[in-house]
Amino acid sequence: MIMESKNRRGIFMREIKKTEPLHSQVYHIVKEMIMEGKYQPGERLVETKVAENLGVSRGTVREAFRMLTKDDLLAQKENSLFVYDPEAQDILDIYECRKSLESLSAKLAAQNIAAEQLDQLEQIITESKKALALPDTQELTSLNQKFHDTIAFASRNKQLIQLFEVINAKVLYIRNCILKERSESFAVLVNDHEEIFHALKERDPAKAQEKMEAHIQRSLKVANAALNKQMGDPESSLG
Incomplete structure (x- = not known):
């Protein structure tokens, strides 16, 4: 069962279940946070910080970010990723x-x-x-x-x-x-x-x-x- 915990940002996040693919869980967790406005439009997301908050590897987060980029919910500018900020x-x-x-x-x-x-x-x-x-x-x-x-x-x-x-x-x-x-x-x-x-x-x-x-x-x-x-x-x- 995915539980909720409060991270350093003061945001309640779902915890990882070890019984499901980690990159898929991270994808859904970060997507939910984007959709609910917990990550603001134009906010930069950093692999290391998200990985630390969720207790997973940077590679797992990187794969989740790749999926979110494919959804156009994350946009790459130079070497950084930012939450979609529609014009x-x-x-x-x-x-x-x-x-x-x-x-x-x-x-x-x-x-x-x-x-x-x-x-x-x-x-x-x-x-x-x-x-x-x-x-x-x-x-x-x-x-x-x-x-x-x-x-x-x-x-x-x-x-x-x-x-x-x-x-x-x-x-x-x-x-x-x-x-x-x-x-x-x-x-x-x-x-x-x-x-x-x-x-x-x-x-x-x-x-x-x-x-x-x-x-x-x-x-x-x-x-x-x-x-x-x-x-x-x-x-x-x-x-």
């Missing part, structure tokens, strides 16, 4: 890809979705409304991801699902690192989810595609506003 154009590019992929997934899901998947979506929306009332931003983010994952799998298109998973980590990273202070936007996005759900339940591919495209475009505007606020430039725009 405005990166976010625009990711959301443009996401809009095309998820609009298609909604269209296909309207034709192929199973009854139990519709039930799952309805339950996600119910739980999202409860989380909104608290509000619980972390739970809303998790439920949001489950909603989009369910629709992608309901498309039953293996190639689309693979492409969806390629950008999924970056989308979640952007949500966690850029949209974490935008809790006021969740009410609108949950309403969008409800409209998408009804289109899927009606088995209307064109409507489901239209609603999903509008939803992703709205999400892009939220990301844009959050990024501009961080940059201190309310007049700038992603495009």
